[in-house]
Amino acid sequence: MNLLELFGEHPGWYFVAATLVPLLSFVLILLAAAMWCATRPFRTTPAGAALFKLFGGEERGPIPAYVATGAIALAFVFSLIGFIKFTAQQSTFETQIAQSQKQLHALSLKAKAAEEKDKHELEEEIEAEEKKLETTEKMWASARNYAWNGHFDWLRIRPAGMSDPDRGTVLQLGFKIDSLSALMFVMVTFIATLIHLFSIGYMSDELQPEVEDHQVHTRYGHLVRRGRFGRFFMYLSLFCFSMLNLVLADNLFQVFLSWELVGICSYLLVGFYFERQTASNAANKAFITNRVGDAGFILGLLILWTNLGTFNFDEIFHRIRAPLSDSHGSVNVAGRFVRGNVDANNVTKDGQGFTQDEHGSQILLFPHKEPEHYHALVNRVSDNPKPDQHSSMPYWLVVAAGLGIFLGCVGKSAQFPLQVWLPDAMEGPTPVSALIHAATMVAAGVYLVGRCYPLFTYETLLVIAYTGGITLFVAATIAIVMTDIKKVLAYSTVSQLGYMMLALGVGGWVAGLFHLMTHAFFKALLFLCSGSVIYGCHHEQDMLKMGGLFPKMKITALTMLTGVLAIAGIPLFTGWYSKDAILAQAFGFIYVHPQHLLLFLLPLATAGITAFYMSRLWLLTFTGKPRDEHVYEHAHESPWTMTVPLIALAVCSVCVAWGWPVYDAEASWLEHNVHHAQHHAVLADFGSIDYTVSEDHGEYWVVAKRAEENERLYAHYNHHLAGNLALGLVAIGIAFAGVIYWKRLLDPAEAKEQFPRIHAFLMDKWRFDWLYSVMLVRPALVVGHWLAAFDLRVIDGIIHALARFGVLLSKWDGLFDNHIVDGLVNLVGNVMYDIGARLRNVQTGFLRSYVLFLVLAAAGIFMVLAYFVRMATAG
Amino acid sequence: MILAAVGLNHFLILGALLFVAGAVCMATKRNAIGILMGVELVLNAATINFVAFARYNPVFAVEGQIIALFVIVMAAAEAAIALAIVLNFYNNHMTVDVDTAEELKG
Numbered sequence: 011m012n013l014l015e016l017f018g019e020h021p022g023w024y025f026v027a028a029t030l031v032p033l034l035s036f037v038l039i040l041l042a043a044a045m046w047c048a049t050r051p052f053r054t055t056p057a058g059a060a061l062f063k064l065f066g067g068e069e070r071g072p073i074p075a076y077v078a079t080g081a082i083a084l085a086f087v088f089s090l091i092g093f094i095k096f097t098a099q100q101s102t103f104e105t106q107i108a109q110s111q112k113q114l115h116a117l118s119l120k121a122k123a124a125e126e127k128d129k130h131e132l133e134e135e136i137e138a139e140e141k142k143l144e145t146t147e148k149m150w151a152s153a154r155n156y157a158w159n160g161h162f163d164w165l166r167i168r169p170a171g172m173s174d175p176d177r178g179t180v181l182q183l184g185f186k187i188d189s190l191s192a193l194m195f196v197m198v199t200f201i202a203t204l205i206h207l208f209s210i211g212y213m214s215d216e217l218q219p220e221v222e223d224h225q226v227h228t229r230y231g232h233l234v235r236r237g238r239f240g241r242f243f244m245y246l247s248l249f250c251f252s253m254l255n256l257v258l259a260d261n262l263f264q265v266f267l268s269w270e271l272v273g274i275c276s277y278l279l280v281g282f283y284f285e286r287q288t289a290s291n292a293a294n295k296a297f298i299t300n301r302v303g304d305a306g307f308i309l310g311l312l313i314l315w316t317n318l319g320t321f322n323f324d325e326i327f328h329r330i331r332a333p334l335s336d337s338h339g340s341v342n343v344a345g346r347f348v349r350g351n352v353d354a355n356n357v358t359k360d361g362q363g364f365t366q367d368e369h370g371s372q373i374l375l376f377p378h379k380e381p382e383h384y385h386a387l388v389n390r391v392s393d394n395p396k397p398d399q400h401s402s403m404p405y406w407l408v409v410a411a412g413l414g415i416f417l418g419c420v421g422k423s424a425q426f427p428l429q430v431w432l433p434d435a436m437e438g439p440t441p442v443s444a445l446i447h448a449a450t451m452v453a454a455g456v457y458l459v460g461r462c463y464p465l466f467t468y469e470t471l472l473v474i475a476y477t478g479g480i481t482l483f484v485a486a487t488i489a490i491v492m493t494d495i496k497k498v499l500a501y502s503t504v505s506q507l508g509y510m511m512l513a514l515g516v517g518g519w520v521a522g523l524f525h526l527m528t529h530a531f532f533k534a535l536l537f538l539c540s541g542s543v544i545y546g547c548h549h550e551q552d553m554l555k556m557g558g559l560f561p562k563m564k565i566t567a568l569t570m571l572t573g574v575l576a577i578a579g580i581p582l583f584t585g586w587y588s589k590d591a592i593l594a595q596a597f598g599f600i601y602v603h604p605q606h607l608l609l610f611l612l613p614l615a616t617a618g619i620t621a622f623y624m625s626r627l628w629l630l631t632f633t634g635k636p637r638d639e640h641v642y643e644h645a646h647e648s649p650w651t652m653t654v655p656l657i658a659l660a661v662c663s664v665c666v667a668w669g670w671p672v673y674d675a676e677a678s679w680l681e682h683n684v685h686h687a688q689h690h691a692v693l694a695d696f697g698s699i700d701y702t703v704s705e706d707h708g709e710y711w712v713v714a715k716r717a718e719e720n721e722r723l724y725a726h727y728n729h730h731l732a733g734n735l736a737l738g739l740v741a742i743g744i745a746f747a748g749v750i751y752w753k754r755l756l757d758p759a760e761a762k763e764q765f766p767r768i769h770a771f772l773m774d775k776w777r778f779d780w781l782y783s784v785m786l787v788r789p790a791l792v793v794g795h796w797l798a799a800f801d802l803r804v805i806d807g808i809i810h811a812l813a814r815f816g817v818l819l820s821k822w823d824g825l826f827d828n829h830i831v832d833g834l835v836n837l838v839g840n841v842m843y844d845i846g847a848r849l850r851n852v853q854t855g856f857l858r859s860y861v862l863f864l865v866l867a868a869a870g871i872f873m874v875l876a877y878f879v880r881m882a883t884a885g
Numbered sequence: 886m887i888l889a890a891v892g893l894n895h896f897l898i899l900g901a902l903l904f905v906a907g908a909v910c911m912a913t914k915r916n917a918i919g920i921l922m923g924v925e926l927v928l929n930a931a932t933i934n935f936v937a938f939a940r941y942n943p944v945f946a947v948e949g950q951i952i953a954l955f956v957i958v959m960a961a962a963e964a965a966i967a968l969a970i971v972l973n974f975y976n977n978h979m980t981v982d983v984d985t986a987e988e989l990k991g
Contacts, residue, residue, distance in 0.1 A: 855988065856984055856987075857984075858911065858912050858913065858914075858915070858984070859912075861920075861923075865912065
């Protein structure tokens with residue numbers, strides 16, 4: 011079987027296969043576990059013992075880990091093949107299209123300058139070139155549809171009153187591959203593979219039949235439980251499947267399913283040591299906080315389903331954003347929302363009147379199917395549109411849907427104000443933290459914001475940007491004072507996610523998702539390094555007890571240094587490319603909208619803070635004198651299954667964003683690849699850096715945005731300015747950290763004493779937990795107590811009164827039964843008894859008296875008969 | 886003719902007298918044998934009635950005599966059974982005084 015031609019004409023199925031392989035592994039491990047449980051009672055019989063042994067026996071081996079790791083590695087291979095195939099095809103077509111566009115542009119310039127008589131010839135040439143371009147684009151579009159898309163109907167539900175029978179009735183499952191999802195697949199599967207490999211070493215304690223948990227105290231000492239090695243890998247497999255399915259999905263419904271699966275997996279894994287109170291609390295917190303976000307997500311879904319009748323991304327975007335062109339050529343609002351007002355007085359059988367208005371209360375919804383003669387901008391909309399008719403929906407609902415979906419992403423990506431769960435989620439095993447922070451859980455939120463970008467209006471985007479801005483600053487300041495090595499990393503993740511959200515909000519769609527990819531590599535690296543440190547120090551997580559570990563664990567220290575430099579944004583490391591892109595975009599945004607200055611200042615300042623706290627982390631851990639002899643004595647380098655992933659990730663953290671030339675921050679190959687997936691709505695909202703084309707937007711659709719409003723253009727112009735500013739701050743941050751924690755010229759304890767309030771405020775994580783406790787948890791408890799009191803007093807009172815009444819009634823009924831009913835029955839009985847008792851005396855027992863009675867009775871009967879006979883004969 | 890003067894009624898009166906004598910004998914005698922004799926008298930009273938009817942009513946000419954024969958046979962059987970009872974009675978009570986038997990008392 012040739013792996014490269016497995017799916018023939020449908021290479022998109024490589025990604026489907028990559029998604030399903032981890033699911034298969036999950037199911038296999040689950041079934042094996044079920045069989046283990048089923049055969050366990052029969053392990054005393056010879057046949058049962060053999061079966062029991064087959065499914066693991068008393069000492070279950072590492073086979074589940076091999077299955078899960080093999081599955082995810084296979085998924086990585088599939089993703090890689092699919093990615094290469096996709097990129098090859100895409101670049102072929104895109105190069106052709108770009109060439110045609112360039113040619114067209116040159117020709118049109120020529121035509122403008124040319125003489126009257128040459129013009130005709132040139133116009134013909136232009137027409138031919140346009141045809142060629144159109145054919146190429148069509149071929150590419152159909153290739154995408156045929157080879158890289160697919161879906162099937164999963165559930166048909168009752169029609170929602172729409173005239174199009176296909177819409178509003180069917181939930182689909184499907185896949186849609188573009189360069190973003192292809193990249194995500196490679197990234198997720200690659201990182202997940204390394205994390206699986208790392209986990210084999212890290213979780214090896216769980217292989218023992220009995221594990222002693224030193225953090226759980228019972229009456230009989232520490233808790234001793236069965237090792238849970240297989241379960242861990244089963245959860246990991248499910249987690250990977252959920253995330254891959256989320257990336258694969260071509261519709262919001264499938265995303266939502268995977269979204270919840272990701273949520274439950276994080277719940278299970280964060281609470282992996284569920285016997286520990288802190289772990290189970292953290293798992294609950296993560297899950298409940300995410301539910302808050304999901305409530306918004308569901309609202310968004312409901313709004314979209316009700317108004318658009320579909321969950322498919324392409325169909326939603328097609329309906330709410332203006333098309334690039336119609337039968338009349340290009341559309342002047344291409345890729346934007348078309349707002350306007352519906353005139354309720356102007357009603358005909360075609361629908362109501364619609365007038366365009368920038369501040370209108372409605373937006374125009376474009377038809378499902380493009381009609382033969384397509385005029386994108388119409389002046390009539392229908393209430394109950396046919397598939398080829400326009401309709402409208404209220405603008406505020408679009409905003410609400412966008413905000414709702416964003417709220418879901420806020421929860422999942424731990425953004426302000428729902429960031430509280432992520433640091434607590436550190437209770438899970440470290441590889442899980444790495445997986446959650448790098449490849450799966452939190453990436454899902456950012457990914458979805460990127461996917462749903464065309465759904466977001468200007469207002470929504472501003473909310474996204476500010477949410478990101480606040481988050482990145484708040485989290486970074488908290489990270490400064492944390493001493494738990496994993497907590498620092500957790501807050502750095504929150505902060506970096508804030509960067510991504512900010513980027514997406516200010517139009518840096520590519521920058522944000524680019525940062526998502528680069529961050530995934532170096533954050534996975536950092537977490538695995540911290541895992542290696544924790545493993546080496548025998549589960550010590552407090553940095554204040556480490557120090558001077560460099561000679562003891564050189565590989566870990568050096569790889570972690572790579573990660574630190576990458577996240578700080580040192581040139582030529584991955585973080586530099588993506589962070590510069592974000593800062594440049596933020597700069598472009600505030601250049602056009604100076605009132606939002608904060609959106610640039612916050613990330614800029616945070617760049618310096620990030621460099622400071624990451625350097626602090628590394629210096630505290632690996633340099634200086636050992637602060638805890640016990641920890642230092644026992645520290646050791648980790649086994650190869652743990653260091654190999656570190657090295658692989660370190661290499662990726664350096665190289666993965668490189669392009670040619672390496673020193674050019676805008677030449678990153680990864681960034682360009684992400685760029686291909688960008689929806690044209692981004693260009694419509696924030697302009698294009700392809701200024702040579704955008705100057706004459708009449709010919710081709712690309713971005714009709716005037717230069718002075720073009721955020722992306724300014725971002726491009728000021729890339730170096732923004733980048734160098736950040737670099738300066740990064741240098742200061744690192745130098746500062748060096749002065750304090752390496753050269754020991756300043757004492758951190760002094761700073762702590764100098765600003766006790768600020769320190770306490772930061773240690774309390776900006777008092778968010780306190781705030782939620784005061785605002786939500788305690789009021790909820792108070793209300794709960796009230797309700798309990800209401801239950802106890804009023805409801806229970808009523809029920810008790812009813813019960814008492816019932817008892818009373820029963821007593822009366824009992825009296826009636828006892829005296830009247832029973833009395834009658836007894837009376838009859840007594841009378842009969844008395845009669846019997848009297849008649850008993852007749853039975854004397856003397857034979858002679860019987861004879862006497864007999865004779866007397868016979869004589870009596872005879873006389874009576876005689877009397878009657880006489881009467882009869884006489885009568 | 887003295888025989889001609891004797892009619893059905895005379896036989897019936899004789900039967901009735903015999904019956905009453907038997908009944909009184911049963912009711913008054915304490916000796917089981919005495920009671921047995923009373924029973925015989927009652928049976929014979931009935932037999933006399935049947936025979937008399939057979940003689941004076943041609944419709945019953947045969948039936949009356951046959952039933953009379955039955956009664957005689959039955960009386961013999963009854964006497965045998967009664968005597969057996971009396972013997973058992975004697976075994977249990979060492980007397981034939983029926984008043985000592987109170988087992989029939991209700």
